[in-house]
Amino acid sequence: MASRYDPQAAEPKWREAWAQADLFKASTPADAGDMPKAYVLEMFPYPSGRLHMGHVRNYAMGDVVARHKKAKGYNVLHPMGWDAFGMPAENAAMEKGVHPGEWTYQNIAAMKSQFEKLGLSLDWSREFATCDPDYYGEQQRLFLKFMDQGLVYQKKAKVNWDPVDNTVLANEQVIDGKGWRSGAPVEQRELVQWFFRITHYAEDLLDQVQKLERWPEKVRTMQANWIGRSEGLQMRFEWVGEKPTSHESGVEIFTTRPDTLFGASFVALSPDHPLTIEMAETNAELDAFRAECAKVGTSEADIEKAPKMGFDTGLKVKHPFSDGVELPVYIANFVLMGYGTGAIFACPAHDQRDFDFARKYNLPILPVVKPSDKDAASAEWVSTGQGDDMDAAYTGPGSIMNSDFLDGREITEAKTLAIAKIEAMGLGSGTVNYRLRDWGVSRQRYWGCPIPVIHCDDCGIVPVPVKDLPVRLPDDVSFDKPGNPLDHHPTWKDVGCPECGKAARRETDTLDTFNDSSWYFARFASVDDPEERAYWLPVDQYVGGVEHAVLHLLYARFFMRAMRDVGEVDLPSGEPFAGLFTQGMVTHETYKSSDGRWLQPSEVEQRDDGWFEMGSGEPVSVGAIEKMSKSKKNTVDPDNIIATFGADTARWFVLSDSPPERDVEWTQSGAEGAGRFVQRVWGVFNALADHTNVGDTPGTTEAATALRRTSHKAVSAIDKAIEEFRFNSAIATIHEWVSALKKAEQGGDDLLSARSEGASMLARCLTPFMPHLAEECWDLIDGDGLCSAAAWPDVDAALLVEDSVTLPIQVNGKRRAEISVSKTASKDEIEAIAMAEPALQSFIDGKSIKKVIVVPGRIVNIVV
């Protein structure tokens, strides 16, 4: 009998056994019968070619859920595939001259072999890559169906242009004014682009996200903020005197504060407003002003510092309520064309931006809200009623003043009244505005899904007939000049018009790769069987990084609604992910040499007096604990860990210690600790290997019952912890349990049966975390079949409750003694035992007892 567990020998052996048994293949709905279904999914990876620790943690978590569900009798779908389109493949093509497809499929092969070493319970039979023509062809068909339903359209638009990646970015993909991938400052360009009408679902996306109870609150909030609903009034200010020919009826504005209309002092247009642009054509000064506005960057710091800038157009509009009152019309740099109508009315007294602007250009400031909160109400301007006395705009609660028919009303009430009046006057109506913009999906890249349309001079935009799908990417492309290789290709875009047959051109833009990940989970559910899709969807548990809180998770929600509405998926709610868990990152200390180079963990060593570079012996400074990244060189290669300790140890470590939603710091000592624990567990089973036939009668001595209680309680606690995504707690319980079983080895033959029962349960509880080890241990104790196929252990409820319980006794809220009482003891009995407790007498002796609180099973508190 070996004295140590050898993961290098055991792990491949058991993976082979699982493969032979085809253990992780999901059953068809028909075969599943009465079994409930569980669709467990982790965000599929981009095939970069290397697995990193973040992957290990992500997939280990999903695997815990999937294996646990399987043991609990669910029909589990746990598939894997590849998010395979994207820029890195094109960059590799440019740098190394390798074809993006070849590069991608090689990476997939390399990563898949790494994946397999982790022992994940994956159903590989459903594997695909999004760059498979089968997959993107289907995506093209969906695109055309969306187009049919008016969910896709083309328009000329100002877009975010990434000058490094040479492509357009969606709003969601611009972070702090920079491209989300390249980090380059984004430029504005006017291009004809394809859009998905995600705004069509804005209201539903917002309403439903609040109801996703098994999503993290944080993610729901982020999506709600991103969608950005605001209720308000859209109305028209009519001209006084001179009327611009193109906007004869007036200026359309949007406001959320119609209650402050009487405080209006000017109307402002965005520098990009059509009327502004038109006027700039004949006004050089205004044209120069627009250029000035465009110079201000979009970065956070720029906006912070940007002064308010204005340009008086000389035009005037009339106040809707106050006869004879005229308001000047300005162009103002703080008005965004992208929100509302690109024009506002300004009430400087109650909006800080308007206030700053009014001060700068000497425009009137008239307070119309009388503050209700104490601090603001005592301000000088409240008593004088003079806007000139204000230091800042007042935006708090209050009642309306200086406002004719609105006087004395509360703000919300005044809003309603003002909107009603404007509606009665025919000048506008109450509306809802969203921050969410339609999703621009055109990308000027090669390695993506071609947009399946044809441009014909006579027929216009013609969809590619479904029989001609997929529109395949050409293989013979070159990356030697900047721009889109599809555009440069000598023949690819030449095609006959499907309608008139004349020579026409293919669309050369490809779809944003976020399209690919917006429906892959539906494809996993079934390639083409709508009933099987309906059976599996929605995903019951989705696991991934929080960085996708808005982008991917919003697009996928849109896609399911669109697919539902074109009859492609039977998912009434349109919600793809019923449960979402966002896991934390794997971090590591960073190391820097004295001359400022980042060093890898393997290049440094710790001695008694600090950290030193291996080889040179130079001192090393230890920096912050950060997400593992190539640039900081603080990565740990999963392959090395698996080779040293085995996959189980790696899985165990990334799930220990930190709660799953928080970051976990990888440490060498922690990994070694996990490795030691593996051996310890194996030791517990090895000690039982010769005693597998001890019979089914558990021991009846007190010690045997106590051990059985420990085991049954542990199973129950682990079960609950897994369901609640508290893997670190489950692991803590397993530690305690293993210690108890280890200790019981001193207890003689009397405990053998209880130990044997505990070991059998333990193996099955270990399976979700360390499946190979569990299998080896199961084998040691002659378990039936494969442990990965075994059912979750049954718990004897009677063993979960203690017969007697230890109660702390407090005197005035401080613990002074303990008593042991029967579980069924009444309050009076407990009180009597407590009062007689000798250790207590010095605290209550000679004092009058005011009150005794007895909480059975919890505590006794004596108040003196």
Place this chain on the structure above:
RNA sequence: GCCCAGAUGGCGGAAUUGGUAGACGCGCUACGUUCAGGUCGUAGUGUCCUUAUGGACGUGGAGGUUCGAGUCCUCUUCUGGGCACCA
């Protein structure tokens, strides 16, 4: 500026409905095993006072509710994340 989440030993973190704070792991200390290192085993490890027994204090800070608060309420400080000239 707005929104969200956090703050517990040397470190990561436990703690059902308010009911023995510090489970479990790492680290550290001592002892044993070992030629030695590692492994393994045993004991200890919040702070302070105390020979011990025992006691006082203790969950970012200040108040409050309660027989009893890490947990509930009010105020406040700090940290992390998200959004941001969104009318």
